[in-house]
Amino acid sequence: MILYALPISNFCSKVAIVLRHKQIPHQIIPPPNGYGSPEYKLVVPTGKIPGLVDGELVLSESEAINEYLEEQYPNPVMLPGDPKKRAQLRQLSRHHDLAVEPIIRSLFGQVSPQTRNTEVLQNKAAELQKQLNMLADLADPQPFLLTAEMSLADVGYAPTLLLGELMWECFGMTWDLPSQLQEWQQALWQVPAVAETLREAREATVTWIASKQG
Numbered sequence: 671m672i673l674y675a676l677p678i679s680n681f682c683s684k685v686a687i688v689l690r691h692k693q694i695p696h697q698i699i700p701p702p703n704g705y706g707s708p709e710y711k712l713v714v715p716t717g718k719i720p721g722l723v724d725g726e727l728v729l730s731e732s733e734a735i736n737e738y739l740e741e742q743y744p745n746p747v748m749l750p751g752d753p754k755k756r757a758q759l760r761q762l763s764r765h766h767d768l769a770v771e772p773i774i775r776s777l778f779g780q781v782s783p784q785t786r787n788t789e790v791l792q793n794k795a796a797e798l799q800k801q802l803n804m805l806a807d808l809a810d811p812q813p814f815l816l817t818a819e820m821s822l823a824d825v826g827y828a829p830t831l832l833l834g835e836l837m838w839e840c841f842g843m844t845w846d847l848p849s850q851l852q853e854w855q856q857a858l859w860q861v862p863a864v865a866e867t868l869r870e871a872r873e874a875t876v877t878w879i880a881s882k883q884g
């Protein structure tokens with residue numbers, strides 16, 4: 671199994687965590703000539719990362735990839751419970767992809783001081799706080815969002831919250847994770863697959879931020 675990925679991409683980290691946690695034999699390699707390149711599109715037609723190749727199967731979209739990995743390699747289980755529980759777990763994963771992550775992504779252009787706008791930063795920070803408070807309301811940390819063991823609902827948040835924290839530091843803003851989520855984040859960061867993936871993500875992100883400071 672090959673995962674086309676870069677350590678700077680939080681969506682790639684979301685998949686790398688699952689591959690590592692499930693101890694699925696795999697190789698992680700960068701997309702040839704970068705994502706979006708004609709060479710990469712010959713292998714993964716969308717041109718996006720993460721891209722998974724498993725024999726004949728070629729997949730994009732972290733959510734589709736993670737659910738495929740869960741179905742092919744059910745141990746350890748990462749989407750447990752009855753249909754109601756599984757639906758709630760999927761909801762929290764979508765909350766990451768559709769509500770929390772896009773706010774942080776929308777501030778990539780602000781990492782360079784030349785293009786920074788304080789009003790935009792403050793508005794986005796307030797929006798993010800609302801979405802994190804919503805996550806705290808929807809979750810029931812045990813210590814993972816809705817489960818005793820890490821599930822597919824948790825994995826997207828690990829790299830995205832790290833990315834947010836490093837960006838907020840660069841913006842000189844206080845990173846304020848709701849108190850109900852703090853133990854969850856500690857537990858998450860201690861999972862070996864998460865710790866290994868975040869080490870690489872942190873290094874890539876710190877380098878990226880430094881490169882934008884002129």
Ligand SMILES: N[C@@H](CCC(=O)N[C@@H](CS)C(=O)NCC(=O)O)C(=O)O
Binds near residue numbers: 680705716
């Ligand atoms: N919804 C996608 C998002 C992945 C994504 O945004 N990947 C970026 C890099 S971080 C990318 O490949 N962008 C190139 C493009 O969209 O053409 C997922 O969950 O995998």
